[in-house]
Every structure is written in C-alpha cells, then in structure tokens.
Amino acid sequence: MKRNRYTTKQRSEIEHLLKQADGRCLSAGEILAHLSSPVSTATVYRHLHRLVEEGAAQTEVSASGSTVYRYCGEGGCGDHFHLRCLRCGRLVHLDCGLMAELSSHIASSHAFRLDSQKTVLYGVCGECES
Numbered sequence: 001m002k003r004n005r006y007t008t009k010q011r012s013e014i015e016h017l018l019k020q021a022d023g024r025c026l027s028a029g030e031i032l033a034h035l036s037s038p039v040s041t042a043t044v045y046r047h048l049h050r051l052v053e054e055g056a057a058q059t060e061v062s063a064s065g066s067t068v069y070r071y072c073g074e075g076g077c078g079d080h081f082h083l084r085c086l087r088c089g090r091l092v093h094l095d096c097g098l099m100a101e102l103s104s105h106i107a108s109s110h111a112f113r114l115d116s117q118k119t120v121l122y123g124v125c126g127e128c129e130s
Contacts, residue, residue, distance in 0.1 A: 008047075009037070010035070010037070010039050010043055010044075010047060011047045011050070011051075013035055013036065013037075014031055014035070014044060014047045014048065014051070015047075015051065015056070015071070017031050017034055017035075018031075018051070018057055018069060018070065018071035019071050021070070021071065022090075023070065023071075023090060023091035023092075024070070024088075024089040024090065024091065025060055025062065025068035025069060025070045025089065025091075026068060026069055026070075027062070027066055027067070027068050027069075028041065028044050028045055028048060028067075028069070031044055031048070031069070032044050048069050051069070051071075052069070055072070056071065056072065056073060057069050057070060057071050057072060058070050058072050058117070058118075060120065063086075070091065079116050079117065080093050080094055080095045080096075080099075080116055080117075081094040081096070081099045081116050081119045081120070081121065082094060082119065082120045082121070083120070083121050083122075083123065083125070084120050084121070084122050084123075085123070085124055085125035085128055086122055086123065086124055087124055087125070087128040088125065088127070088128050090125055090127075091120075092125070094121075099116070103116060
C-alpha cells in the first residue's frame, strides 16, 4: 500500500542534504547539524525512515558501526552492486555483467541469493589512489 507523500519543510531540507552529499552517506547527527531550522532528533529519524521506506534513501553501516543514510533517488537505487571508496566515501553504482554472472554463480553453486542493492565492495577509487 502506497501512502500519500506529505512533504514538510524539514523533509525537503533533509532530502536536499542527502542529494547534495552526492552518493556519500550521512548520519542523522550530521543531517541534524546542517539543518537551517531547529528540528528534533526524532523528526530527523522519522523523515529518514520514511525516505528509506519509499526507496529514496538507503541505510548502510559505517566503519564505526553506526547507521548512515544515502540518497538513491525517487525510483530507488536499482538492481546493481556498489563500490565504496574507503578514503573519500564516494559511492559508485556498478552495472556490470561480470557481477551478474558472479551473483548467478553464487545462487546456483552455493544456494545463496545476493541482495545486489545492499552489496557494497570496499576499496580505494582511482581519484584517491593517484
């Protein structure tokens, strides 16, 4: 069941901050610190939860073990794997036939289905490596 989307100023600002992060993940605390008007922590979490429910944002676990949020657009992130740079935090969407083959192999040979939208490979991007 799809809910009507009720947009408040706070929700719009939270969504804007996530978009401006350009694929990087933000914690609720970072979002709270950058909001222009005073908002409760509960309100930030409520809006983040709704964005995740709607598929416009995804959660990840940071290196420190806390939950962070990433914007993925109105249509969701799609069915692909991701690469995350350990230095700059950049996220790359990986639409690659080889990864589809790997996913298929894991399913058929190991009876395990990968969730490609939540599968992130960590390393260092070319810009940070130079």
